[in-house]
Amino acid sequence: MVVTRNGKPVAVIVGVQDEDEIERLLMAYSPRLQAILEELRREIREGDALTHDEFWAEVEAERAQNGRRKRKASRANR
Numbered sequence: 001m002v003v004t005r006n007g008k009p010v011a012v013i014v015g016v017q018d019e020d021e022i023e024r025l026l027m028a029y030s031p032r033l034q035a036i037l038e039e040l041r042r043e044i045r046e047g048d049a050l051t052h053d054e055f056w057a058e059v060e061a062e063r064a065q066n067g068r069r070k071r072k073a074s075r076a077n078r
Contacts, residue, residue: 001013
Protein backbone atom coordinates (compact mmCIF):
# COMPACT_ATOMS: atom_id res chain seq x y z
CA MET A 1 0.00 0.00 0.00
CA VAL A 2 1.34 3.44 -0.92
CA VAL A 3 0.64 6.34 1.43
CA THR A 4 0.35 9.73 -0.24
CA ARG A 5 0.36 13.33 0.92
CA ASN A 6 -1.15 15.88 -1.44
CA GLY A 7 -1.17 13.22 -4.13
CA LYS A 8 2.55 12.42 -3.80
CA PRO A 9 3.86 9.10 -2.43
CA VAL A 10 5.53 9.54 0.97
CA ALA A 11 5.55 6.01 2.40
CA VAL A 12 4.94 2.39 1.57
CA ILE A 13 3.29 -0.14 3.83
CA VAL A 14 4.60 -3.66 3.22
CA GLY A 15 3.29 -6.85 4.76
CA VAL A 16 5.97 -8.95 6.43
CA GLN A 17 6.02 -12.51 7.67
CA ASP A 18 8.51 -12.28 10.54
CA GLU A 19 11.17 -10.18 12.28
CA ASP A 20 13.91 -11.43 9.95
CA GLU A 21 12.05 -9.98 7.00
CA ILE A 22 11.73 -6.63 8.78
CA GLU A 23 15.47 -6.63 9.43
CA ARG A 24 16.24 -7.42 5.79
CA LEU A 25 14.02 -4.57 4.62
CA LEU A 26 15.60 -2.09 7.02
CA MET A 27 19.12 -3.11 6.02
CA ALA A 28 18.28 -2.91 2.33
CA TYR A 29 17.37 0.77 2.72
CA SER A 30 20.16 1.73 5.13
CA PRO A 31 22.39 4.38 3.50
CA ARG A 32 25.25 3.47 5.86
CA LEU A 33 25.08 -0.24 5.02
CA GLN A 34 24.81 0.53 1.29
CA ALA A 35 27.94 2.74 1.52
CA ILE A 36 29.85 -0.04 3.28
CA LEU A 37 28.76 -2.58 0.67
CA GLU A 38 29.74 -0.26 -2.19
CA GLU A 39 33.18 0.30 -0.66
CA LEU A 40 33.64 -3.47 -0.36
CA ARG A 41 32.54 -3.98 -3.97
CA ARG A 42 35.08 -1.35 -5.07
CA GLU A 43 37.85 -3.12 -3.14
CA ILE A 44 36.93 -6.42 -4.78
CA ARG A 45 36.88 -4.87 -8.28
CA GLU A 46 40.30 -3.32 -7.69
CA GLY A 47 41.73 -6.55 -6.28
CA ASP A 48 42.23 -4.91 -2.90
CA ALA A 49 40.25 -7.48 -0.92
CA LEU A 50 41.44 -10.36 1.23
CA THR A 51 41.26 -13.89 -0.07
CA HIS A 52 39.14 -16.38 1.85
CA ASP A 53 42.22 -17.86 3.53
CA GLU A 54 43.67 -14.42 4.39
CA PHE A 55 40.38 -13.36 5.97
CA TRP A 56 40.20 -16.42 8.22
CA ALA A 57 43.88 -16.15 9.13
CA GLU A 58 43.22 -12.58 10.31
CA VAL A 59 40.14 -13.68 12.27
CA GLU A 60 42.12 -16.43 14.00
CA ALA A 61 45.01 -14.05 14.76
CA GLU A 62 42.57 -11.55 16.30
CA ARG A 63 40.91 -14.27 18.37
CA ALA A 64 44.29 -15.46 19.64
CA GLN A 65 45.29 -11.88 20.51
CA ASN A 66 42.01 -11.27 22.34
CA GLY A 67 42.42 -14.53 24.24
CA ARG A 68 45.86 -13.44 25.47
CA ARG A 69 44.49 -10.07 26.56
CA LYS A 70 41.66 -11.69 28.53
CA ARG A 71 44.04 -14.08 30.27
CA LYS A 72 46.38 -11.22 31.22
CA ALA A 73 43.47 -9.17 32.58
CA SER A 74 42.20 -12.18 34.53
CA ARG A 75 45.62 -12.71 36.16
CA ALA A 76 45.94 -9.00 36.95
CA ASN A 77 42.61 -9.03 38.81
CA ARG A 78 43.61 -11.81 41.18
